[in-house]
Amino acid sequence: MKILVTGGAGFIGSAVCRHLVEDTDHSVVNLDKLTYAASLSSLDSIASDPRYTFVKGDILDRAFVLDLLRREQVDAIMHLAAESHVDRSIDGPGDFIQTNIVGTYELLEAARAYWSGLEGEKKAAFRFHHISTDEVFGDLPLDDSLFTEDTPYAPSSPYSASKAASDHLAMAWHHTYHLPVVLSNCSNNYGPYHFPEKLIPLIILNGLEGKRLPVYGKGENVRDWLYVRDHARALVMVATKGELGRSYNIGGRNERSNLEVVQTICDTLDRLSPLESGTPRRSLIDFVTDRPGHDLRYAIDATRIETELGWRAEETFETGLEKTIRWYLDNRDWWQPIRESRYGGQRLGAKA
Numbered sequence: 001m002k003i004l005v006t007g008g009a010g011f012i013g014s015a016v017c018r019h020l021v022e023d024t025d026h027s028v029v030n031l032d033k034l035t036y037a038a039s040l041s042s043l044d045s046i047a048s049d050p051r052y053t054f055v056k057g058d059i060l061d062r063a064f065v066l067d068l069l070r071r072e073q074v075d076a077i078m079h080l081a082a083e084s085h086v087d088r089s090i091d092g093p094g095d096f097i098q099t100n101i102v103g104t105y106e107l108l109e110a111a112r113a114y115w116s117g118l119e120g121e122k123k124a125a126f127r128f129h130h131i132s133t134d135e136v137f138g139d140l141p142l143d144d145s146l147f148t149e150d151t152p153y154a155p156s157s158p159y160s161a162s163k164a165a166s167d168h169l170a171m172a173w174h175h176t177y178h179l180p181v182v183l184s185n186c187s188n189n190y191g192p193y194h195f196p197e198k199l200i201p202l203i204i205l206n207g208l209e210g211k212r213l214p215v216y217g218k219g220e221n222v223r224d225w226l227y228v229r230d231h232a233r234a235l236v237m238v239a240t241k242g243e244l245g246r247s248y249n250i251g252g253r254n255e256r257s258n259l260e261v262v263q264t265i266c267d268t269l270d271r272l273s274p275l276e277s278g279t280p281r282r283s284l285i286d287f288v289t290d291r292p293g294h295d296l297r298y299a300i301d302a303t304r305i306e307t308e309l310g311w312r313a314e315e316t317f318e319t320g321l322e323k324t325i326r327w328y329l330d331n332r333d334w335w336q337p338i339r340e341s342r343y344g345g346q347r348l349g350a351k352a
């Protein structure tokens with residue numbers, strides 16, 4: 001298949017592009033606007049592969065996207081382009097409404113116009129995969145309850161509300177226009193090439209540099225962590241084999257509190273790259289004002305994708321985190337320019 005990946009220069013999108021080119025026979029057209037969160041260097045390993053093409057463009061530009069779909073004759077769309085950082089959505093929700101809601105609407109309309117013009121087997125095989133988050137379900141108490149595909153939507157932040165809206169649009173385009181849509185909702189990802197505004201890379205880089213390690217509130221919020229390569233494999237399974245009109249929850253069954261995550265990073269960094277002063281990194285932890293509206297706990301029941309599509313996470317949190325920390329130690333060339341010019345670690349989204 002020739003797959004159009006939107007947002008392919010971002011964290012998860014670039015992992016999807018690398019997985020498609022390195023581990024499958026599919027071809028990739030990566031459509032990305034190159035916002036602050038994008039890094040084309042995340043795609044260096046596949047940039048010269050004949051099955052990979054990069055196109056700079058905006059999903060809000062329907063005519064441009066429709067022309068691209070027709071020119072490239074794509075077989076499927078994997079839609080990841082989004083504004084993705086909850087803290088930024090608290091400071092400025094406008095870009096989230098535009099890209100995540102209006103952008104998804106424009107992309108769905110471009111896809112519908114393209115798909116309507118297809119014929120025969122090509123039309124029957126076309127698929128639109130909308131990639132979303134478990135944050136659309138709101139939060140869970142500190143018990144053993146899990147999000148299933150039937151959990152009602154109850155988003156808390158401007159980010160998760162914009163993603164919930166886009167999920168509803170994608171499913172409505174399936175029900176109303178019969179556009180062949182599949183949907184997935186995934187828990188928190190981590191891994192290489194993660195933009196250092198997010199918790200895990202921020203703590204790794206601050207820890208490496210011996211800086212303070214900010215933890216929101218008491219650090220008791222729980223997330224279900226998934227290694228990004230496991231998510232990329234799951235996404236390609238959903239895009240190519242998922243049942244149309246159906247959603248799939250994706251998660252690693254790796255629940256950890258934020259404080260546990262930060263402490264594990266501290267201990268791993270102390271082992272792999274101790275500070276010259278000998279200071280244990282745990283002493284750098286700072287409990288700071290909590291995020292407004294901070295969801296307490298997310299946890300995914302991944303039974304459907306495991307039983308119906310045969311997917312299973314390969315990394316545990318321990319193996320995935322060690323790989324991730326080693327990657328940041330070995331790939332200063334990727335993150336140093338970002339820390340110096342695009343995001344230096346300042347607090348975002350502290351005030352509602």
Ligand SMILES: NC(=O)c1ccc[n+]([C@@H]2O[C@H](COP(=O)([O-])OP(=O)(O)OC[C@H]3O[C@@H](n4cnc5c(N)ncnc54)[C@H](O)[C@@H]3O)[C@@H](O)[C@H]2O)c1
Nearest residue numbers: 007009010011012033034035037038058059081082084189
């Ligand atoms: N990061 C997570 O833990 C997580 C978990 C579940 C789901 N998701 C979803 O997965 C997707 C990717 O997340 P991510 O963490 O890789 O995000 P990211 O912020 O790292 O990357 C987003 C990419 O989208 C591009 N983009 C933004 N606006 C665009 C536009 N108008 N047109 C074209 N490209 C545009 C950016 O340039 C960037 O390359 C998002 O839809 C997100 O909601 C993320």
